[in-house]
Amino acid sequence: MNHLEGQKKSRFQVEREEMIELLRTRGIKDERLLAAMQKVERHHFVDLPFKNRSYDDSALPIGSQQTISQPYTVAIMTEALAVRPGDKILEIGTGSGYQAAVLVEMGARVFSIERHVSLLNEARKRLEQLKYDIVSKAGDGTLGWKDFSPFDGIIVTAAAPDVPEPLSEQLQEGGRFVIPIGDLNVQDLYVITKIHQKLSSRKITGFKFVPLIGKKGWQ
Numbered sequence: 001m002n003h004l005e006g007q008k009k010s011r012f013q014v015e016r017e018e019m020i021e022l023l024r025t026r027g028i029k030d031e032r033l034l035a036a037m038q039k040v041e042r043h044h045f046v047d048l049p050f051k052n053r054s055y056d057d058s059a060l061p062i063g064s065q066q067t068i069s070q071p072y073t074v075a076i077m078t079e080a081l082a083v084r085p086g087d088k089i090l091e092i093g094t095g096s097g098y099q100a101a102v103l104v105e106m107g108a109r110v111f112s113i114e115r116h117v118s119l120l121n122e123a124r125k126r127l128e129q130l131k132y133d134i135v136s137k138a139g140d141g142t143l144g145w146k147d148f149s150p151f152d153g154i155i156v157t158a159a160a161p162d163v164p165e166p167l168s169e170q171l172q173e174g175g176r177f178v179i180p181i182g183d184l185n186v187q188d189l190y191v192i193t194k195i196h197q198k199l200s201s202r203k204i205t206g207f208k209f210v211p212l213i214g215k216k217g218w219q
């Protein structure tokens with residue numbers, strides 16, 4: 001490692017610690033989640049022109065008109081997912097791979113689907129280099145991944161018009177399902193649980209996601 005790299009790493013480390021403090025002040029309480037987000041180096045998931053903003057609490061472009069989600073959004077969704085070590089989690093919208101890495105750091109077995117092949121290839125390369133082991137495929141995530149179902153948790157990282165039925169069917173009894181639902185401009189985050197085969201939900205208001213495009217999403 002050269003001298004400049006050393007400086008850069010310590011700067012990112014400091015900024016990451018500041019990001020975690022900000023998440024705490026915004027109400028994130030799950031210490032296992034905060035420790036996972038402290039570990040995952042977000043700057044590896046951010047495109048070169050935006051590296052300086054890697055630890056800003058904002059979404060950033062990753063190509064194909066998509067974004068890596070804002071850290072607060074990742075935190076609130078992951079906290080709501082209540083991940084336990086060994087849980088089998090389905091993620092719809094691999095994007096940069098950052099959310100998947102946070103889930104792996106929390107001990108989850110991650111299955112992730114992305115509709116943009118180029119984004120998936122980039123994310124796979126990055127995750128492999130960083131030694132995050134996930135199972136992934138390119139395709140329409142609104143149909144879920146039956147071969148590996150049922151899942152203890154499902155997280156959809158793009159905005160849906162409604163709950164895609166195949167996903168709720170692939171949720172384990174007692175499982176949690178986190179999904180933004182609304183129109184194309186603004187969405188609420190729904191935290192859905194399946195108890196005795198029935199879905200019950202609570203709502204966290206006011207989010208803005210890229211659209212979930214697919215057979216059971218936006219056409």
Ligand code: SAM
Binds near residue numbers: 067100139209
């Ligand atoms: N989780 C990502 C991360 O950590 O970088 C952020 C993902 S971005 C906000 C949402 C992603 O969902 C985009 O990459 C988009 O291409 C993807 N997406 C949209 N509709 C999809 C679908 N039906 N199936 C799979 N991926 C989809």
